[in-house]
Amino acid sequence: MKLQIAKSVYGGAGLAHEPGGKTVLVPFTLPGEMIEAQLLEHKKKSDEASLLQVMSASKDRVKPACSHFGECGGCQYQHAEYPTQMKIKSSILQETLERAGLIALPNIESHLGPQWGYRNRMRLRIEELDDIPRVGYNRRGTNEFLAIHECPIAAPILWRAAQSLLQVAAQTPSAARWLSNAVEAEFFTTGDEKKLQMTIYVRKDQPGLAAFCEHLKQVIPELAGAGTSLIKLTGPQRQVQKPRPLESWGATGLSYRAADEDYWISRGGFFQVNRFLIDELVRIVTEDRNGQLAWDLYAGVGLFSRALAKKFRQVVAVETAGIDLINSFKGPGKHAVEATTVDFLRHAVIQRERPQLIIMDPPRAGVGADVCSFLTRIAAPEIVYVSCDPVTLARDLKMLVDAGYKLQEVHLVDLFPQTFHLETVVVLRK
Missing domain, CATH: 3.40.50.150 (Vaccinia Virus protein VP39)
Structure with a gap:
């Protein structure tokens, strides 16, 4: 069906009206655009559709910076100029309050x-593809694994740490065996990227964290501390129970300098991203x-x-x-x-x-x-x-x-x- 996008709504989609008057939500669109969409699902309040092609593009549309945009579930607005993103968010906030x-x-x-490289925290899935460990996120709208080779919104050290993890596993057989038990990895860095914390989420308790971290620190010297946590994967939805901390190596957290103060953030603790x-x-x-x-x-x-x-x-x-x-x-x-x-x-x-x-x-x-x-x-x-x-x-x-x-x-x-x-x-x- 051919639709004209009336506005953007909270969640990242564009909203249009079908000929019968019912609303339909189409992701990766911008206000004013004429698009062709494929209906995916009927819902009580609105239908959901996928974007087939943009027939008349907004002047605010740009080429996404990340090659995974659209497949990855992390970003929704890379197709819009940054000032346009701010206008969209402001109008959504205003309308929601009213x-x-x-x-x-x-x-x-x-x-x-x-607008890029701002995240101080990154949590990635770890899975083997063709017997080679890869890191990635969830494919958009699913729990399927999407292997990635970049993440432009993350601080550069975080992606470098993820690459180093795979590099150590590739070069050291004992490290590869240890990492094969891993399900996810989380990295957290200070604002200046000089210190790094890592948490590896594992299927079962196993020794060897210290040896693995010593290998890793040779590649990424900013690594200050690390820990493993046990998670249980139950059912196809990968429902994660509260992780149980296991081994620890190095410092148990980071001193984070912000607003002229030093804040101690324990490994896994919340801090603004x-x-x-x-x-x-x-x-x-x-x-x-x-x-x-x-x-x-x-x-x-x-x-x-x-x-x-x-x-x-x-x-x-x-x-x-x-x-x-x-x-x-x-x-x-x-x-x-x-x-x-x-x-x-x-x-x-x-x-x-x-x-x-x-x-x-x-x-x-x-x-x-x-x-x-x-x-x-x-x-x-x-x-x-x-x-x-x-x-x-x-x-x-x-x-x-x-x-x-x-x-x-x-x-x-x-x-x-x-x-x-x-x-x-x-x-x-x-």
């Missing part, structure tokens, strides 16, 4: 950095904010807490898995709490505690109704909400706005160029 009933929105301020925009994100969230008491909820390793501690007399940082936070966020005016945000806020309501500022950086599921209910009872004068999902963000903001908060600022921070993912910072005040 659809939730949020009106009179402030102008969305966009913040961007280099865009090495170029971390400082800007911290600036947006914390700049020109000061006072007596601030809370940093879903604090992670304390990315925002450290900056706040320079400006507030007391900062309370709350994190469910708070080992790194408790070990590093110490000293006068710094208080780390290992607890869920819901439990912390429930206790705070009982104690009638009220900070001047609350910062929240929840996972993709957002904060939810319980947290919003507690927040409205605590009634802090200012809340800064950092979100990686515009849909759950809009849901939560609507609850806070209905309770009396007003949206003062909306920032789109493009931590994930070439993909549909977008990071948003929203400032709310009473």
Whole structure:
């Protein structure tokens, strides 16, 4: 069928209308383009189709930089000029917020950095093809293995490390036998690419990590530490249970310099993925904010807490898995709490505690109704909400706005160029 793309939607596809009026989603298209598509699947709200050819291309269409684009499930927007990607994301964010009933929105301020080589973390599958180990990702929309030979959005050292892994296995029979037990490999680097951590996910426990890492370090001297974790692959969907750490070699984490602070990130621990925009994100969230008491909820390793501690007399940082936070966020005016945000806020309501500022950086599921209910009872004068999902963000903001908060600022921070993912910072005040 021939379709004209009306707009781009969250998830990366273009939206068009079939002659009968039903919407159809077609990936790798741009607004205004006339395309030919093949219907793939009927769904309740919209149909899904694949792109056969672009009959009338947008002036914003470009040649993708990666040879795997379209097959690989990682990127969705490499066919669009980068300024166009930002326009698409901004319009999607605006529409998502408005659809939730949020009106009179402030102008969305966009913040961007280099569009390539930005990722400080990379997780790859390892499989043998013709008896030769290869690394790759999932083929788009499936769990099939796609061997790759480049990944332009990853920091160069990460891809060099993946190549080194295969090189060591090819040159050393004992290393090849050891790696044959591996299912996945994850690499994490500092922003300056001078230090590297590696986790190898294996099918079964086996000795030999240290010997393998000594071989690998000769090829990639930045390797500072490594570990193996056991994962169980169950069923065709490759459902992965929580990995169980096994052996360890070298350092157990990395000291990551960002926003004029050093953060200790344990192997496998969460940290913002865009090495170029971390400082800007911290600036947006914390700049020109000061006072007596601030809370940093879903604090992670304390990315925002450290900056706040320079400006507030007391900062309370709350994190469910708070080992790194408790070990590093110490000293006068710094208080780390290992607890869920819901439990912390429930206790705070009982104690009638009220900070001047609350910062929240929840996972993709957002904060939810319980947290919003507690927040409205605590009634802090200012809340800064950092979100990686515009849909759950809009849901939560609507609850806070209905309770009396007003949206003062909306920032789109493009931590994930070439993909549909977008990071948003929203400032709310009473």
